[in-house]
Amino acid sequence: MAPLAGAGAVLAGAAAVALLSAALVLYELPLDAVLQRAFSLHTAHSIKDMENTLPLVRNIIPPQTSKKHKGQDGRIGVVGGCQEYTGAPYFAAISALKVGADLSHVFCTREAAPVIKSYSPELIVHPVLDSPGAVHDVEEWLPRLHALVVGPGLGRDGTLLKNVKGILEAAKARDIPVVIDADGLWLIAQHPALIQGYRKAVLTPNHVEFNRLSEAVLREPGNGSDREAVRRLSQALGNVTVVRKGERDVLSDGEQVLECAQEGSSRRCGGQGDLLSGALGVLVHWALLAGPEKTNGCSPLLLAAVGACSLTRQCSHQAFQKHGRSTTTTDMIAEVGPAFRRLFEA
Ligand SMILES: NC(=O)C1=CN([C@@H]2O[C@H](COP(=O)(O)OP(=O)(O)OC[C@H]3O[C@@H](n4cnc5c(N)ncnc54)[C@H](OP(=O)(O)O)[C@@H]3O)[C@@H](O)[C@H]2O)[C@@H](O)CC1
Ligand SMILES: Nc1ncnc2c1ncn2[C@@H]1O[C@H](COP(=O)(O)OP(=O)(O)OP(=O)(O)O)[C@@H](O)[C@H]1O
Numbered sequence: 001m002a003p004l005a006g007a008g009a010v011l012a013g014a015a016a017v018a019l020l021s022a023a024l025v026l027y028e029l030p031l032d033a034v035l036q037r038a039f040s041l042h043t044a045h046s047i048k049d050m051e052n053t054l055p056l057v058r059n060i061i062p063p064q065t066s067k068k069h070k071g072q073d074g075r076i077g078v079v080g081g082c083q084e085y086t087g088a089p090y091f092a093a094i095s096a097l098k099v100g101a102d103l104s105h106v107f108c109t110r111e112a113a114p115v116i117k118s119y120s121p122e123l124i125v126h127p128v129l130d131s132p133g134a135v136h137d138v139e140e141w142l143p144r145l146h147a148l149v150v151g152p153g154l155g156r157d158g159t160l161l162k163n164v165k166g167i168l169e170a171a172k173a174r175d176i177p178v179v180i181d182a183d184g185l186w187l188i189a190q191h192p193a194l195i196q197g198y199r200k201a202v203l204t205p206n207h208v209e210f211n212r213l214s215e216a217v218l219r220e221p222g223n224g225s226d227r228e229a230v231r232r233l234s235q236a237l238g239n240v241t242v243v244r245k246g247e248r249d250v251l252s253d254g255e256q257v258l259e260c261a262q263e264g265s266s267r268r269c270g271g272q273g274d275l276l277s278g279a280l281g282v283l284v285h286w287a288l289l290a291g292p293e294k295t296n297g298c299s300p301l302l303l304a305a306v307g308a309c310s311l312t313r314q315c316s317h318q319a320f321q322k323h324g325r326s327t328t329t330t331d332m333i334a335e336v337g338p339a340f341r342r343l344f345e346a
């Protein structure tokens with residue numbers, strides 16, 4: 001059970017109010033889910049403050065019918081995968097499929113491709129990222145993709161980062177939603193203008209990545225416990241959605257600040273963030289497709305982020321119950337289906 005869930009819980013958290021100068025409302029949600037919504041005084045969302053968020057996430061999930069064709073529920077591209085890191089792009093791409101995307105592509109370096117292919121026949125793997133024509137090669141696929149997840153296992157090689165810069169510019173020109181994670185965030189810290197004001201971007205920094213971005217963009221060290229810091233970073237980037245992962249995930253579009261404290265686990269094995277970014281790729285596509293009547297005026301990207309954060313933590317919780325200390329990200333991916341059903345379809 002999440003620590004703040006309690007009987008009839010609709011409380012104001014006084015300390016948090018003081019800290020945030022904001023209203024903090026706790027909801028008791030089904031399945032022990034606790035999501036806190038905290039809004040800055042600069043916005044007036046009092047009615048929305050009272051709403052639960054998970055039901056809105058449920059609203060954006062496309063119905064499964066026999067009338068659809070392959071690809072309709074999502075064609076996602078993951079940009080990452082190099083000599084050192086082949087697991088991360090695999091985790092992101094397979095998670096996108098397990099959440100419900102129909103097709104999942106990986107754009108990686110030549111030598112990473114056979115390795116990633118060998119993990120799964122379900123992924124479409126393009127060995128293009130270190131080729132001279134990388135930007136052009138990926139650009140050819142962009143019209144067929146609904147969202148890009150940029151960064152898992154990318155590494156920090158200068159040539160690769162230059163290619164990814166071009167790919168990001170091409171994705172923006174086509175208005176394709178992008179989730180930026182891991183070494184993609186390293187690139188953004190070097191070139192914040194790349195993403196400045198692009199409202200279809202979500203950044204998913206961990207503790208270290210958040211601090212690096214804060215230093216680069218705000219010239220201030222990120223304060224890990226300060227929700228305002230997440231809002232400030234989002235605002236400074238022109239309201240790009242920021243998801244700071246941690247003991248609690250803090251999410252902001254520069255106006256609203258949400259917190260996800262879904263019960264996860266104490267296991268901190270690598271790859272959990274990659275699962276989150278892949279899941280988010282699909283959910284961002286679904287949320288944008290759903291339209292305002294389904295999202296009830298809430299930011300679709302924030303809703304998608306709430307969905308991905310809750311799901312990742314629920315996967316962690318379920319996997320840990322079965323495997324304890326030996327839990328790995330592969331065990332969490334096996335829980336995506338059951339966790340999704342429990343959170344969003346029960
Ligand atoms: N199987 C695979 O292929 C995987 C590949 N991956 C890929 O690896 C690439 C690099 O990504 P990354 O996240 O390891 O970043 P990086 O800048 O090297 O920092 C790491 C260091 O930061 C610290 N640290 C981290 N969290 C912290 C915290 N909360 N609080 C405090 N400190 C914290 C900690 O340092 P410590 O101080 O413990 O030595 C940690 O060692 C990227 O491409 C990614 O996608 C991963 O996705 C995993 C699975
Ligand atoms: N201290 C914690 N307690 C509970 N859950 C956590 C904690 N830290 C992170 N998480 C959860 O773990 C998941 C991944 O976050 P993390 O900070 O490990 O990302 P990451 O470092 O990018 O992971 P990766 O190893 O994939 O790169 C998120 O769902 C986050 O909510």
Ligand SMILES: [Mg+2]
Pocket residue numbers: 181182206273274
């Ligand atoms: Mg990561």
